[in-house]
Amino acid sequence: MLLLQLTLNGVQTGMLYALIAAGFSLIFGMTKIFHAAHGATFVIASYAFYHLYELSGLHWTIATIGAGVAAVIFGAGLYLLLYRPIQRSEASFFTVFIAAFGAVVVVQNVVSIIYGRGFVVAQTTLSSASEILPGLYLSPLVWISVLVAVLFFAAISLFLNKTNMGISIRALADNPELVRTFGMNPNRLSLYVFIIGSILAVPAGIITTISVGVSPAVGHHVVMISLAATIVGGIGSLTGAAIAGVILGVAENVALYWVGSQWTEAVTFAILLLFIILRPSGIFGRAITN
Amino acid sequence: MTAYLLTVFVFICVNGVLAVTLNFILGYAGIFSLAHAVFFGIGAYVAANMALYVTTDLFVSSLAAVAVCMVFSVLLALPALRVRGEYFVAASLGLQIIAVTIFSEWHWATGGLGGLVGIPSPTIFGFKISGPLPMAILGLSCLVLVTGIIAILVRTSLGRNLMAIRDSESAALAFGKRIAAIKVLSVAISAGLAAIAGSLYAYYVRFVNVESFMLDTSILLMAMVIIGGTGSMIGPILGAFMITSLPALLSYVPNLPAQHIGSIQQIIYGLAMMLLMVFQPSGLIAFFKKREKSDVA
Numbered sequence: 001m002l003l004l005q006l007t008l009n010g011v012q013t014g015m016l017y018a019l020i021a022a023g024f025s026l027i028f029g030m031t032k033i034f035h036a037a038h039g040a041t042f043v044i045a046s047y048a049f050y051h052l053y054e055l056s057g058l059h060w061t062i063a064t065i066g067a068g069v070a071a072v073i074f075g076a077g078l079y080l081l082l083y084r085p086i087q088r089s090e091a092s093f094f095t096v097f098i099a100a101f102g103a104v105v106v107v108q109n110v111v112s113i114i115y116g117r118g119f120v121v122a123q124t125t126l127s128s129a130s131e132i133l134p135g136l137y138l139s140p141l142v143w144i145s146v147l148v149a150v151l152f153f154a155a156i157s158l159f160l161n162k163t164n165m166g167i168s169i170r171a172l173a174d175n176p177e178l179v180r181t182f183g184m185n186p187n188r189l190s191l192y193v194f195i196i197g198s199i200l201a202v203p204a205g206i207i208t209t210i211s212v213g214v215s216p217a218v219g220h221h222v223v224m225i226s227l228a229a230t231i232v233g234g235i236g237s238l239t240g241a242a243i244a245g246v247i248l249g250v251a252e253n254v255a256l257y258w259v260g261s262q263w264t265e266a267v268t269f270a271i272l273l274l275f276i277i278l279r280p281s282g283i284f285g286r287a288i289t290n
Numbered sequence: 291m292t293a294y295l296l297t298v299f300v301f302i303c304v305n306g307v308l309a310v311t312l313n314f315i316l317g318y319a320g321i322f323s324l325a326h327a328v329f330f331g332i333g334a335y336v337a338a339n340m341a342l343y344v345t346t347d348l349f350v351s352s353l354a355a356v357a358v359c360m361v362f363s364v365l366l367a368l369p370a371l372r373v374r375g376e377y378f379v380a381a382s383l384g385l386q387i388i389a390v391t392i393f394s395e396w397h398w399a400t401g402g403l404g405g406l407v408g409i410p411s412p413t414i415f416g417f418k419i420s421g422p423l424p425m426a427i428l429g430l431s432c433l434v435l436v437t438g439i440i441a442i443l444v445r446t447s448l449g450r451n452l453m454a455i456r457d458s459e460s461a462a463l464a465f466g467k468r469i470a471a472i473k474v475l476s477v478a479i480s481a482g483l484a485a486i487a488g489s490l491y492a493y494y495v496r497f498v499n500v501e502s503f504m505l506d507t508s509i510l511l512m513a514m515v516i517i518g519g520t521g522s523m524i525g526p527i528l529g530a531f532m533i534t535s536l537p538a539l540l541s542y543v544p545n546l547p548a549q550h551i552g553s554i555q556q557i558i559y560g561l562a563m564m565l566l567m568v569f570q571p572s573g574l575i576a577f578f579k580k581r582e583k584s585d586v587a
Binding site for chain 2: 028034082085086089093094095096097098099101102103104105106108109110112113220224227228231235262263265266268269270272273276277280
């Protein structure tokens with residue numbers, strides 16, 4: 001029963017990881033920008049929700065919209081003010097990484113000045129667990145996170161496969177020059193990718209805020225998980241990132257059956273290392289070994 | 291006051307050694323490692339254990355640290371042989387995270403989260419080295435020694451082979467270069483020399499715990515190399531100087547609210563990184579190069 005409990009906890013975590021990783025993977029796959037500040041978007045969305053819902057006492061729908069707006073402003077702003085100027089000069093992958101890391105440091109410390117360094121939780125009735133079966137405790141959040149993840153993934157795959165803008169965005173990943181030849185603006189498409197990717201971090205941020213809570217330093221963890229899921233799933237594959245996110249979430253929780261909680265990150269990254277050494281192209285990626 | 295400045299100076303030397311050794315694989319071989327703090331850590335733990343239980347002789351304990359680091363460097367070389375680019379970054383990140391977990395859980399070797407305390411001062415041929423000034427001299431000698439070794443290595447055939455691999459792996463392969471051996475060797479050299487910084491750090495601070503060897507340290511080392519300028523000797527040292535002395539300089543800024551001083555320092559720090567990358571993406575070294583050019587003109 002404990003194993004089942006851990007698996008279900010893992011599913012909840014995994015769904016959130018899948019959403020976060022999908023945003024990161026989308027941005028990285030389509031624009032080739034290593035958006036290491038994706039975790040900062042998550043932190044901003046979470047704290048925006050916390051502020052509006054818990055501190056200002058607004059209705060949860062308004063708080064959710066507020067969190068979405070904050071995430072989009074931050075993600076798009078970062079692209080326009082930081083990444084695009086850097087890309088203009090022939091910058092390496094790591095120039096972007098260091099700049100993004102700088103942004104993470106700034107966000108983390110601004111948030112800790114305003115809200116303190118500790119964890120904050122928004123109180124709702126949703127997070128209270130009830131006993132479903134003898135010894136099995138579940139809160140409605142498990143179902144909500146599964147539902148939200150499925151909804152968002154359905155929406156994003158519809159968008160990418162059926163709409164014109166979605167198709168152009170996928171073209172951007174293959175050949176930005178060709179996109180320009182067809183009269184579309186790669187920069188504008190990249191901006192849309194950043195907006196969508198940032199929105200994907202919002203539901204995960206909100207559900208984390210009302211379940212286990214968030215701290216200003218949680219951004220690092222979010223980026224590491226996103227990166228791991230992106231690689232395990234295969235770069236450029238949203239489905240891969242999503243499935244890998246679920247696998248990592250479940251593995252992290254089920255591992256608790258055998259080892260202490262201090263080993264969870266090590267478990268995640270051991271899986272990542274195994275994949276990189278044995279199957280670097282990931283679950284759905286193309287072969288890339290050099 | 292002087293003691294404080296000397297302390298900052300020793301840390302600049304420690305970080306300088308780390309940045310120079312990281313740049314050896316990053317700038318010359320194109321191996322973007324986010325796990326350099328792991329070797330810094332292994333070096334520090336080995337030196338600390340040697341000092342506590344075997345000998346305080348600086349040479350013996352540093353050599354032991356170098357040897358152990360070179361052995362463990364295989365763990366980083368293995369993924370480097372398989373993948374490049376962002377895949378390798380992710381692999382090194384994985385190594386870093388797993389290493390931190392092991393550092394904090396392997397109690398008898400690392401003292402767990404509490405770390406190893408009461409490390410005695412080092413001795414050279416029986417003479418005890420203690421106090422800020424002798425340590426600063428020792429730190430500077432380490433930095434000069436390591437930079438010298440790397441500067442020579444870069445000019446040998448190994449260095450040219452590395453740059454060839456960085457620029458085009460298939461071309462180097464076509465010229466009959468043994469890429470695997472060259473990569474393994476360069477990673478071993480980088481990790482081994484990083485152990486010297488670990489040893490110096492352990493002896494100076496006289497206390498090591500996992501906090502100093504986490505992902506943040508690896509990222510900061512990466513930042514030093516990038517901010518200073520990759521693929522040069524002076525660049526990483528410049529970067530190490532800047533990143534290490536910035537918090538110290540910021541502590542002289544008046545009228546900061548005491549309660550948030552740490553956070554405000556970090557914010558200035560983060561902003562500086564962002565601005566530098568936007569306006570000077572090839573690193574601080576470019577300022578100097580530009581001036582040279584304009585002098586000629």
